[in-house]
Amino acid sequence: MRKKKGRIKKQSKLKTKKNLKLKKKNVKLKLKNENNENKSVNSNQEEKPEIKKIKKQPSEKRQYNVKDFVVYPKHGVGKITAVEKANIGQIEIHFYKIYIDKEKLTLTVPINQQANLRPISSINQINKCVSILKSKPKVKRTMWSRRAQEYDQKINSGKIYELAEVVKDLNKNTDIIADQSYSERQLFEKAYDRLKSEFEAVLKITPEEVQKKMNKALGRTQNLEEN
Secondary structure, three states, rough: HHHHHHHHHHHHHHHHHHHHHHHHHHHHHHHHHHHHHHHHHHHHHHHHOOOOOOOOOOOOOOOOOOOEEEEOOOOOOEEEEEEEEEOOEEEEEEEEEEEEEOOOOOEEEHHHHHHHHHHOOHHHHHHHHHHHHHHOOOOOOOHHHHHHHHHHHHOOOOOOHHHHHHHHHOOOOOOOOHHHHHHHHHHHHHHHEEEEHHHHHHHHHOHHHHHHHHHHHHOOOOOOOOO
């Protein structure tokens, strides 16, 4: 009996030891898994780029000075003759006085509405316009009334490339009136004069020299009559 009891005790001790070893192994495995999970979480966190909010820079309003040339889309190139202020309804308003030589017109444009203005083009933009004038005109088969509306919108957009496209598309390589309808000629001359004014302001050459430059690019056989 004593021998049996001793065997049972030994067996129970062995079982408890095994159980303890198993528990330790389980604990170690658990800790190892947790460490691996933490490492993967940390690595994922490190991989994710940190998103930072970028503050927009305050947009500064462009300031024009007296004698600066500017373009007012509906009237073309003008020259700032004065920067003045006036009190209207107890509010002090600053504005530009802009003289449009072609139309003999003086515009008053509040400075806080100067988004309507743009500076005159650069030399590179003028050279790009010359390239446009040299290119082939686009032939559209839509009704003239619709095309005329599109051309007029381009002329009044204030965008110099669109202006050059109108001149190029309506150019007939001649000044013979029979080759153009009255409305075509009116739109062509309007666009041509607008573009010519900007060429003069940028290139700082005489109107005659600008006219020769433009007519050469357009391949016109005769010069436009001076108004």
